[in-house]
Amino acid sequence: MSRKRKPLPLLENVEIEAVAAEGKCVAHVNDMVVFVPFVVPGDIVNLQVTKKRHSYCEAIVERFISFSNKRIEPKCTHFGVCGGCKWQNLPYVEQLKAKQQQVLDQLTRIGKIELPEITHILGSEKTEEYRNKLEFGCSNKRWYTKEELAELPEGVGLSQGAIGFHIPGAFDKIYPIEKCHLMDDFCNKVRNAIRDYSFENDIQFYDIRAQHGLLRDIMFRNSNTGEWMVLVQFKFEEAGDEQKAIDLLQFISDKFPEITSLLYVDNQKGNDTFNDLPITLFKGNDHIFEFMEGLRFKVGPKSFYQTNTDQAYHLYSIARKFANLTGKELVYDLYTGTGTIANFVAKEAHKVIGIEYVPEAIEDAKINSQINNIENTLFYAGDMKDILTKEFIDEHGHPDVIITDPPRAGMHTDVVNVILSARPNRIVYVSCNPATQARDLTLLDEDYKVVAVQPVDMFPHTPHVENVVLLETRI
Numbered sequence: 001m002s003r004k005r006k007p008l009p010l011l012e013n014v015e016i017e018a019v020a021a022e023g024k025c026v027a028h029v030n031d032m033v034v035f036v037p038f039v040v041p042g043d044i045v046n047l048q049v050t051k052k053r054h055s056y057c058e059a060i061v062e063r064f065i066s067f068s069n070k071r072i073e074p075k076c077t078h079f080g081v082c083g084g085c086k087w088q089n090l091p092y093v094e095q096l097k098a099k100q101q102q103v104l105d106q107l108t109r110i111g112k113i114e115l116p117e118i119t120h121i122l123g124s125e126k127t128e129e130y131r132n133k134l135e136f137g138c139s140n141k142r143w144y145t146k147e148e149l150a151e152l153p154e155g156v157g158l159s160q161g162a163i164g165f166h167i168p169g170a171f172d173k174i175y176p177i178e179k180c181h182l183m184d185d186f187c188n189k190v191r192n193a194i195r196d197y198s199f200e201n202d203i204q205f206y207d208i209r210a211q212h213g214l215l216r217d218i219m220f221r222n223s224n225t226g227e228w229m230v231l232v233q234f235k236f237e238e239a240g241d242e243q244k245a246i247d248l249l250q251f252i253s254d255k256f257p258e259i260t261s262l263l264y265v266d267n268q269k270g271n272d273t274f275n276d277l278p279i280t281l282f283k284g285n286d287h288i289f290e291f292m293e294g295l296r297f298k299v300g301p302k303s304f305y306q307t308n309t310d311q312a313y314h315l316y317s318i319a320r321k322f323a324n325l326t327g328k329e330l331v332y333d334l335y336t337g338t339g340t341i342a343n344f345v346a347k348e349a350h351k352v353i354g355i356e357y358v359p360e361a362i363e364d365a366k367i368n369s370q371i372n373n374i375e376n377t378l379f380y381a382g383d384m385k386d387i388l389t390k391e392f393i394d395e396h397g398h399p400d401v402i403i404t405d406p407p408r409a410g411m412h413t414d415v416v417n418v419i420l421s422a423r424p425n426r427i428v429y430v431s432c433n434p435a436t437q438a439r440d441l442t443l444l445d446e447d448y449k450v451v452a453v454q455p456v457d458m459f460p461h462t463p464h465v466e467n468v469v470l471l472e473t474r475i
Helices: 092-111 145-150 184-199 241-255 309-323 342-347 360-373 390-396 411-420 435-442
Strands: 011-014 025-029 032-036 044-052 056-066 133-139 162-167 171-177 215-222 228-234 262-267 279-283 286-291 294-297 330-334 351-356 377-381 400-403 428-430 446-454 466-473
Touching: 011 025, 011 056, 011 262, 032 044, 092 435, 092 446, 133 171, 162 351, 162 428, 184 215, 184 228, 184 241, 228 241, 241 262, 241 279, 286 309, 294 360, 309 390, 309 428, 309 466, 330 342, 342 351, 342 360, 342 377, 351 360, 360 377, 377 446, 390 411, 400 411, 411 435, 428 435, 435 446, 435 466
Parallel strands: 032 056, 228 262, 330 351, 330 400, 351 377, 400 428
Antiparallel strands: 011 044, 025 032, 044 056, 133 162, 133 215, 162 171, 215 228, 262 279, 286 294, 428 466, 446 466
16 A cells, blocks of 8 residues: 655745745745745745655745735736746846845855956846747647636636747646737737637647647747847648648738748657758748847847847957957857857957857858958857867967857866867856856866956846856966
8 A cells, every 4th residue: 555645734924035046935944945936035925835855845825924025016917827037026136136146156156166256247228028039839738827717617628729838847738928028019919910810710739749730839039120030830730731821921921011031840840949940931031130239140040149139248248358359369269159259259359260069050150250241250060079179279279268158058078178278368158057157167277267257137037147257377
């Protein structure tokens, strides 16, 4: 016989103490650390424990006893359900304090290295409609809250389609989004029009479990040049599917002439990634342009570009300032993406060499140099640990400055070792994950000293933070 599990406890009159990792807050009950979402420091709550471990537990609010004076009213009607923007109930100044502390904690606790005073975090002027890219999933299984289920008329089925965001912990269900404040409201109008058209014209929404259904995903991109890109993912299976897709695209094109790049992809895979798939242009151009300090950057559907355009300029300006270029330096730009940083600093360097894994991004990087008449850049595509070798450095020259902007996982140890052997005078490390950045700084610490740290907030209302670190050789 299996043993009956003890019911998880209800914790009463608990005061929320501080902001913690992953957008949650923390409290202490006796010797137990408790992590709670969608609360703010100063809230007094009753908590229902949902997961219990030896030294900590996770809980949700069963009842609010009193609200913190720090709490503000979230603007979004989807707050607490869709899974994003978890800090909307926390004033922005408090969000910045929490992010500043997050950088300090991770660099000290994980890195355990000598640090200068960390410069005050650079906040985002825009806290709404700051993103230039959003993706919405399409599913034939919409998520209902308990309140919505209780209000459903008797006999109404639960298999209605939805366009929105995946619910955390329910990969096959989508919560329908009526209005998202992360991007210009135009994307809400287009998304809702696609939803209504699909309902009216019997377009099947994708079933993630069964891998069946026509309408899969919608990606939006816009730019500070006023251009809009919309890419729709379909799965063509049955006779007539492609024509239905073409009719939908024509509807979008006719209703929203503001769209300058309308594309689609037939995705037969088990996931919604499309970097390895051919993309078909339905209308307009296959790209849009971003403008930054006199430079134009071509952004295609597969391109990486920082999703907060205004803050990207400040982030790159900090990186360039830290690089302290005089016009004589050979700069290596690792994880260059579409060459944004490489081209941004090129006018102040002798030569810039950019390396990136995605071949399409490197082609965009080369084009970005061409359209801006930049002639002192070279770009190479391939896995960083395979491209950046001793032989590569011997051929192209030892860098005076290395700028590295790796993905969340940080740098491979092989890459760190090659950087150490290359011995640049300065390393500028741009990171979207201070925890893995701290790990890498530890590996560099014997030969390089951290001399400046500048956090940058790219994503208001979320716990994510970018951090720029300047390292200089110890010898």
